[in-house]
Amino acid sequence: MPRLSAIIITKDEAANIGDCLDSVAFCDERIVVDSGSSDGTVLIAKEKGARIGFHDWQGFGAQKGYALSLARGDWVLSIDADERVTPELKDAILKAIDNEKISGYEFPRNSSFCGRMMRHSGWFPDRALRLFRRGKARFSDDVVHERVICDGPVARLKAPLTHYPVLKLEDAIRRMDSYSTLGAKKLVASGKRVSVFKGVMHGAFAFLRTYVLRLGFLDGAAGFMLAVANAEGTYYRYVKAWLAGSRRE
Numbered sequence: 001m002p003r004l005s006a007i008i009i010t011k012d013e014a015a016n017i018g019d020c021l022d023s024v025a026f027c028d029e030r031i032v033v034d035s036g037s038s039d040g041t042v043l044i045a046k047e048k049g050a051r052i053g054f055h056d057w058q059g060f061g062a063q064k065g066y067a068l069s070l071a072r073g074d075w076v077l078s079i080d081a082d083e084r085v086t087p088e089l090k091d092a093i094l095k096a097i098d099n100e101k102i103s104g105y106e107f108p109r110n111s112s113f114c115g116r117m118m119r120h121s122g123w124f125p126d127r128a129l130r131l132f133r134r135g136k137a138r139f140s141d142d143v144v145h146e147r148v149i150c151d152g153p154v155a156r157l158k159a160p161l162t163h164y165p166v167l168k169l170e171d172a173i174r175r176m177d178s179y180s181t182l183g184a185k186k187l188v189a190s191g192k193r194v195s196v197f198k199g200v201m202h203g204a205f206a207f208l209r210t211y212v213l214r215l216g217f218l219d220g221a222a223g224f225m226l227a228v229a230n231a232e233g234t235y236y237r238y239v240k241a242w243l244a245g246s247r248r249e
Helices: 016-021 042-046 060-070 088-094 169-190 196-215 215-249
Strands: 004-010 030-036 051-053 075-078 083-085 103-106 109-113 126-134 136-141 148-150 154-157 160-168
Touching: 004 016, 004 042, 004 060, 016 042, 016 051, 016 083, 030 042, 030 060, 042 051, 042 109, 051 060, 060 075, 060 136, 083 088, 088 103, 109 215, 126 148, 148 169, 160 169, 196 215
Parallel strands: 004 030, 004 075, 030 051, 103 154, 109 160
Antiparallel strands: 075 126, 083 160, 103 126, 136 148
């Protein structure tokens, strides 16, 4: 039986999946669950030796939950296609899974925005629980911003995961549109009352939180651009939810 499984969900990730899979080559099995790629993602994953699963898109939580159901390892490492496990993190992971007292591990992420590694702006250390014992953890059902729910002690690793979510400004715009749409669906489902005014207020606070409270100004121009993107994404999330609600009335 495999000891360590890596699970990755994909949709049109041909530019990322090869390097991602190479970075987790130390795992006993690598599972890619695709939701309808048309750019060669699946072919690249097969060529890299990954086990492929297919699942219609139902949100991040459901997608990762399905990927988890395919894993056979005692431990599971969940990473995204735009993330890379560094050699330092690899060593830390292999050592960590020998600890019989721990059920899950968080580690920080080094994330890049338009070519700059962010050290502030809420993007670092940005710890996430990504390594856990199979059978001791599950994914939340959230459509977006899903999380791992772990039953048992959770520890932290110091070595970071490398993350390349935004290579250029166009990526930030696409990401903002996609995530605001998913966030709007979540808002509508929650039954909360929303309005354009609330969108403006929450958007303004998102900028303040990123650029001032989380010291985004120390990240230079990239920090300012990220703060603006966060503000716009928050504003559009509320406006999209408001528009969806008004159409139903």
